[in-house]
Amino acid sequence: MNQNHASAVQPIEPLARLLYRYFFFGWLFHDVTRGSLMERAAAWRINRERRHHLLTYLRRWCFVCGAGYGLGVLFEHPLQLTYAAACCYSGSCVSASVIFVILTSWISMSRDPVT
Numbered sequence: 622m623n624q625n626h627a628s629a630v631q632p633i634e635p636l637a638r639l640l641y642r643y644f645f646f647g648w649l650f651h652d653v654t655r656g657s658l659m660e661r662a663a664a665w666r667i668n669r670e671r672r673h674h675l676l677t678y679l680r681r682w683c684f685v686c687g688a689g690y691g692l693g694v695l696f697e698h699p700l701q702l703t704y705a706a707a708c709c710y711s712g713s714c715v716s717a718s719v720i721f722v723i724l725t726s727w728i729s730m731s732r733d734p735v736t
Contacts, residue, residue, distance in 0.1 A: 644685075646678045646723070672730040679723045682716050689713030 642648060649671055651664035693709035696702040 644678070644681060646675060649674055669730050672727055675723050675727040675730075679720060679727070682720050682723065686713050686716040686720060689716060 650668045653661050653664045653668065655661070656664070689709045689712040693706045693713060695706075696709060697706035
């Protein structure tokens, strides 16, 4: 294999990391509670600029919530699989709480900080 070609190949990211980045947005934002006043202000500005990505995560989690609820209904009524339905309903409830966190974060970043 050519030496130059080998250095141009990008390493493959593990599936677990890809799934984490696909569903959770914490890696995208900076911590505004650490650092000096200037560093926190810069982190706040960066986070405000990136808040539009939260709408993408909101869409993903709404799909997960709807799919979990829909599968729960399917498992509960026609198939009579109550334990499988309970797992789907539980996943739907967890995704509803994530949706609430995303909405709260997006709204709070849309406003100017209180000084």
